Amino acid sequence: MTSTGHRRGRAWIITPGLRTDRFHRAQHAGAAVAVVDIEDSVAPADKHSARSASEAFFARPAPCPLGIRMNALTTLDGIKDLAALAAYTARPDLVVVPKTESARDIELVAATLDADGYIPDIWALIESPRAFDALPAILRAPRLGGVLFGSADYAATVRCGLDWESRRYVRSALINAASAAGVPAIDAPTWDLDDPDVLRTDAQRARDMGFHGKGCVHPRHVAVINDVFTPTxxxxxxxxxxxxxxxxxxxxxxxxxxxxxxxxxxxxxxxxxxxxxxxx
Known part of the structure; x- marks a missing residue:
């Protein structure tokens, strides 16, 4: 499967891997991509259960590509995720690799999962200062489909604010590097769940900056993001x-x-x- 910016653009919805009751709603929310998460939304003690439960996310046809955010490859859970994904009967269209800090991360996922008749789209989650330092090398990875900005982890690492201005520079840096490499970029979710005006403002800023779309963690955010990223x-x-x-x-x-x-x-x-x- 190859990546194209407009087909992977607009809203990306992310849903917890243990919340199987939310799977259908996430898949049918109207997003460009629906991602099941077994990383940050799952407690360490529940990783194995989420790994098993998440296979059901891919068992039925959906109106959009389906992905999974695995655990970082620097953790034991990340290695277990790769082994589990390789054994899935129903496989994701797309794999999001968190804490990506080298092209080797993308190459390892591709080497483990690529098989006859199955080549998943692989996206890097850029969320640390080291990742930004290594962006040129990461973006040269042959199997890289695109990049996503991980704003919360980045802010926690550098101890900056969670407002837009505090992370304007790194967003610009990500867009510049991704554009130079011809790779699409997706902005981080807006964490305020109940204020559509804040969401719309954030989405418009992301679009104006050059992002192809924006992540979200609630179905009601999808329509606003799609509206902003759809040309009038x-x-x-x-x-x-x-x-x-x-x-x-x-x-x-x-x-x-x-x-x-x-x-x-x-x-x-x-x-x-x-x-x-x-x-x-």
Missing amino acids: AEEIAQARALVSAADASGGTVTTVNGQMRGTPFFDAARTLLAETDETP
């Missing part, structure tokens, strides 16, 4: 106008609605139309 009819119309202007000018600098426009604007418009399956 006006944006699509503007993109079509830009492409038309580019064609009419032969690709040279021109004016559109009183504004100077050239190659960067034309390229962005074509990308937007391609990602929304629209024709110019």
Whole structure:
């Protein structure tokens, strides 16, 4: 399975591996990707149970790709997760590797899980200063499908605030490196569950910064995130106008609605139309 930014964009919903009663709702919430979590949402004593219970998450067809967030490969539970995933009868479309700090983490997951007829999408969760230092090497991993920002772990490690401004720099660094490598990036969830205005603001900031989508931990967040990351009819119309202007000018600098426009604007418009399956 290969990764494409727009197909893996918009809302990513994450649900605890022991909460089998939530599996169906998460899968049918309208997210681009539904991920079952056996890392942070599961207590150490319950890892084995979650590992076993989570296989049911992949047992039935779903309207979106299904993934699993395993435990870090620097832990015994992470190694046990890999062994269990390799033996699953129903397998995830996508594997999220937490605490990724080297390309070797991605290579190890691929070497263990890749099999005839099965090649899972592998995404790195970037959530530590060491990971940011190693980003260029991580992003060169051949089997890497994309990256996700782990804001809570990062903040805990560096002891910064949980507000947007405190982590603006690392978000920018992640977007810059991922874009240079041609890899999509997904922003961290918003932890305020009951304030849709905060969620919308965070999602808009993430989209404006260049993220392809945003994680969430509650089904009611999905619609807001999808709405923010879905181009509006006006944006699509503007993109079509830009492409038309580019064609009419032969690709040279021109004016559109009183504004100077050239190659960067034309390229962005074509990308937007391609990602929304629209024709110019």
